[in-house]
Amino acid sequence: MGDGGGTRWSRGVQRGAPGSRTTRLELFYDLVFVFAFLNVTSLTSSTPTPVNLFRCLLVLALLWWCWTGFAGMATLVRADRGVLPVVGFTTVAATFLLALTMPGAFVDRPGGLNGPLVFAGCYLLVRAAQLAIVGWLARSDPVERRRWLLQAALPVVASALLIAAGVVPSRIDGRPVAIAVQLGFWTLALAIEFGVGTGVGGSYWRVVSAGHWAERHALMILVALGESIIALGIGPKFISELPLTGPVVVAAVLGITVVAALLVGVLRHRYLSLSVS
Incomplete structure (x- = not known):
């Protein structure tokens, strides 16, 4: 693929x-x-039902797909050079709005903008920013350009399905049927992005620097684990409301133990990846 x-x-x-x-x-x-x-975690705990858990897993998978593509793009190009900071800030701004609209991603809440439409629009913007750079890289290679054209259509189709998931169920009589239709639209959107996207991705999923990818992934998990510790202390209000009893101490220690075990696994994975690269 030439520089062009x-x-x-x-x-x-x-x-x-x-x-x-x-x-x-x-x-x-x-x-x-x-x-x-972390917003997904908060939404999961707010309504501990099987339907809500499945919805949150769908949102989490969608977010992970966005981050994976964004991190993978940063191994193909320098994220801090040229126009890439503009692409990065566009991505994080859209991701921030997407996180804020999560509570209304499935059912529009009264007042304000339409939740499912805003969520789908932010998702499309995140994916479009990534694919614009990939399209620029592939412009001089006919094979990669054809792959890119097919790949660029996937987030458009997925976003349309997300919009349908927010609009169609409200017109269906019967709550169980409406929920099933909504979850079906979301599942199909993810299946298209994950299934077809990995199949036609081509150079989009080529990792130029294994060390960069391993370090980025490890730092991402490290930051997430750090935020989890903060959430562990603030969420249950250990400091302000709960008395320091035996069960509270056990819960706090177990929480830190789980985070520490995950951290050891992440650091070991990063060490092995860097050794191989």
Whole structure:
């Protein structure tokens, strides 16, 4: 795949290289994704029902797909050079709005903008920002360009399905049927993105620097685990409301133990990945 532009190429988009490292700017981007992930946790605990759990798993899968594509793109190009910071800030702004609209992603709440429409629009914007860079990289390669055209259609179809999931169920008589139709639309959207997207991704899923990818993934998990510790202390109000009893101490220690065990696993995975690269 040719550069297709020499000097002009480096002004707009600069290729990534083997051995590159995660930048501070990328870590800032990941903070917004972590906020979105924690919002999913809050929504899960707010209504502990099987339907709500499945909805939150669908949202989590959609967010992970967005972050994976965003992080993978950063191994193909330099995230801190040229126009990439603009793409990054657009992505995190749309992701932040997407996280704020999560409570209304399935059913529109009274007042304000339409929740499902805003959620679907933010998702489409996140994916479009990523695919715009991939399309720029593939413009000089006919094979990769055809792959990109097919890939670019996937988030459009998925967003349309998300909009349908927010609009169609309200017109169906019978709550169980409406919920089944809604979950079906969401599941189909994810199946298209994950199934077809990985099949036709081509160079989009090629990792230029394994060390960069491993470090980015490890830092993402590390930040998420750190936020989990904060949520563990603030969420149940250990400090302000609960007395320091035996069960509270056990719960707090077990929570920290689980986080520490996950952290050890992440650091070990990063060490092995960096050793291989």
